């Protein structure tokens with residue numbers, strides 16, 4: 095079964111635009127779970143452009159499904175995760191000024207750093223995932239970091255599929271097959287949408303979770319969160 099974890103960053107973007115508390119991020123997370131969402135994902139960036147560190151603490155006690163906190167493991171982020179002990183932490187190597195996540199980890203160069211951070215999270219009972227490109231060498235070297243899962247970075251697939259190139263799925267299939275052989279759990283995310291999710295899901299063996307935010311929130315502006323979430327759930331069956 096592939097779980098749908100809804101990334102609510104962009105709900106916080108809208109809230110922050112006016113400086114008040116509408117839309118209410120906590121209520122949105124509760125409603126998303128009520129509509130069938132199987133997880134809540136947040137990515138508190140250092141500049142808190144959308145999800146704030148306070149949002150994370152507010153969400154932690156109310157998320158009843160799986161709570162996934164994503165981010166670059168700088169000291170402040172590590173402290174936030176250890177304080178809130180989510181179901182899962184997903185480590186993403188993005189720079190402070192990146193407009194969005196735009197690369198996966200180099201698991202060769204950063205092996206020792208990742209192993210140290212991952213060990214600390216695992217010792218605190220937190221499942222660990224690392225954001226990676228669809229590269230077989232990178233996947234192979236993930237094992238040495240101790241990560242429980244990989245999150246396949248799906249922007250390249252999404253942009254190629256948008257242009258009609260179905261072959262773009264091939265590297266992801268190869269990486270998923272290798273990850274399954276190595277005993278790594280498989281998550282995926284970034285630019286997944288109602289347009290591409292069914293094709294992605296049916297081709298990726300052992301896909302445990304997709305985290306989807308930008309497209310899902312944009313699609314919900316037209317059809318509403320409940321309708322859109324149920325469309326994703328149906329396509330993930």
Ligand SMILES: CC(=O)[C@@H](O)[C@H](O)COP(=O)(O)O
Pocket residue numbers: 101103104136137164186193194195225283284305307308
């Ligand atoms: C890692 C990833 O691709 C997403 O989790 C990320 O949260 C998107 O961040 P923005 O919502 O800031 O674009």
Ligand SMILES: NCC(=O)COP(=O)(O)O
Pocket residue numbers: 101135164245282283284285286305306307308309310
């Ligand atoms: N890890 C991917 C995620 O949480 C959401 O990415 P996107 O759907 O906002 O591109």
